[in-house]
Amino acid sequence: MKKTILIIITIILTISLSGCSGYDELNKLSIVTAVAFDKTDDEYELSFLIANSPKSQTSSKEGEAKTTVYSGKGKTVTEAIKEIEQISPKQIYLGHINVVIISEDIGEDGFLKISDWLIRNPQTRKKFYLLQAKDVSAKNIIKIVSPLESFPSQSIATLIESNAQSKATATSVTYSNFIGQILEKGFDPVLPSITIKGDIKDGSSEKNLETTEPESYLVLGPLAIYKGDKLQGFSTDKESQSINILKNEAKEFNYNIEYQKENISIEASKLKTVIKVKDTQNIEITVSGSGDIYNINNNIVLQDYKEIKKIEKTWNKEMKKDLEKAIKKTQTEYKADIFGFGNIIYKNLPKKWEKLENDWNDKYFPKLNINIKTNLKINATGSLVKTIKEGE
């Protein structure tokens, strides 16, 4: 008897005392999937993309979600959030943030000023994508609706994922590895940038979904180069590709070379970059990989082995030139060690690094001697030997 009473008391206490802490019904939540950070004058402007607003009251079917953007302003990030919470009728839920976009102003001001809130919040995942808005405000980017994905944050995420695999101009950078790179010694981070093509107003309305050719859409731009947590500038597309090759991020991409005054398109694959430290002044980089010929518009006959060798040689030469150019620019213009050469020196020669550490970006990195070797091979020519022509 005594035992049963004890068991009943234990059950009642566990149920009643645990309370409903953390208890949330799904329809009482505003699920935030994208966050945009903007800065105007002295105030931060925070925008949340809420993914689960139903189209109408009676609809309960899947895929009929509409998105809503709420934004708030404040001197600090928390103040801005407080303002959003006042507007939003439901509780803000941050567990499913997919994409965070920061504007150029925020980047120039320093990313670490806003990152504290994102890390401190226990709800947020730390694996969301981080992007740099280029030319437009971050808020406008999360507003653009895409006809192929059900909500904007999803379209941005798929855009990055597919791009990182095939084009090599942008890479996917998650929040946690961005912060990691800022904090690491001898390393400066890069961010993929995103921008809008077309009219912003049309793109954010449902009309954008009704036309066959969208009025406006999102495009991934070149890489944004950071020094520490501060934005330095944007590279060009060609440079972005080179940076990604050197950072070992690009595995597959398309490369155009000029050979006998004609354009040849090569699909590069299995790219591998090895960086070796000789001493604190000299670094040796070997880029190896292979490529398939995709597109030729002239009389080159690929049956000839020597011809292929010649194309290969041109490709190696042009690639080397591109890589050198990209490195030179970061060394002189941005003075940001985005390739992590300093980090490699720190890992290999830790004692020597101690002396270099303080002046690395301004003094030693720009003077670094970098020797690039390329070892690229053309493997296949596709299923054609000669280009198709009239009269043959």
Next chain:
Amino acid sequence: MEKIDKSAKKVIDKTKKLYGNSPDVNNRLINIKGTNVGILFLESSSQASTVSDFIIKGTLYAGSNKNLFQNIFDTLKNSLFNSQLFTINDYSQFPYFLSSGFTIIVVDGSSDAIIMETRAQLDRGVTESSSEPILRGSKDSFTESHSKNLGLIRKRIKDPNLWFDELKIGRRTQTRISIAYINGIADPKKQKEVKKRLQKIDIDGILDSGNIRDYLIEQKSIFPQIRSTERPDVVSQALLQGKIVIFVENCPFTLILPTVFIDYLHTSEDEYQKSANITFTRVLRILALIVTVFTPAIYIAITTYDQNTIPDKLLISLAIQREGVPFPTAFEIILLTTIFEILRESDIRSPNSMSAAMSIVGALVLGQAAVDAGIVSPITVIVVAFTSICSLIFTDIDFMNGIRTWRFIFIVAASTLGIIGILSFTIVWLIKLASLENLETSFLSPFAPLSKTSQVDAIYRAPEQNIYTRPKYISNLNPHRQRRSK
């Protein structure tokens, strides 16, 4: 013991009075050379034609015989045609034999009575099993006839070591109960213990094996610890493993002791089909068990406490579906599960002609209309339907009900404590299951305690020719079931 009166007429009158002059008490008084021969039988339980053909004809024939012995009693005893004929001298046994369909012959001047079997066919024939259907294997099932049931087992196991130990339980019903076991395989200690427990029962009536089940277990539990089956092949498999089976008169369901948890996940078919595929089927059954116990609870826990664990697109889809539903998720689940349980219960009770109407109402009201009316969200219907389908994999009704009880416990735990609640109550559940023991056999054998040699037929099923031993946790007497080929 009560002596039988030496006057046949007096015995007949006494018996009639004993039965309160019920019209089915039939008697015949035949006078043979001055000696009265009384014939007594119950019209309701005896076959009247058998009585006329063999007993009355035989008695009259014996009377007309010129070379009649001095003693009519001995003559009758030796000349009547019947395979079951014996004498008793105790009047108190009369009602049992009469009600069982025997005919009693009393002779003037004799203190003994002749008893002959003239039972009427009061049961149906052997039919196909309705509660445990299988695809591959024998189709017969037990009936209400005790001797037929024992015959179905004798037919399968011809070894004379198949022994039946009979008891009569129930002061008024006098129900025959047989403890069947194979001498030399089953543990005699366990058999004696079962008999001891049965002998302790002192009750007015036993109508079904379900009545005696609770006397045979040691610890109380929601789960049944004794498997009941109406399939003779399941019983034969159990006997060959060294288990003890209890047959109850007038009941097609037998009890198998000792039963372990994994037995509920096995079917007799498992031994007849290809063993490699059976392992997969058993894994599916375990999966179904886990699904049917945990799915509603996990759904509640992750949608109300741990939304972080749901993929983005699914979460948004779930949130949209829940839009406009007025009740909390836990209430929604409990509501739908309760409706389903009521539907299942009424489906068992309702006559066949109504089941079509029931399924239409059930499917439309439960599935479509409730969603359209905004009472429940579509995903809840899916969760409950999935759970219910998985629970139908198990044939034992007591086992299903045990699972159902735990499902509700987990739902309450999940709606108050989330994932942590499910986890802690899973531990409670496992402790409860592991602490069960009957006849020195742990309920979670052969997993806890682990028996490596018995793993050949637990979840994994080895090919028949590789299973050499009987499960050790049942009986250790004679472990070899198959000789190793040389």
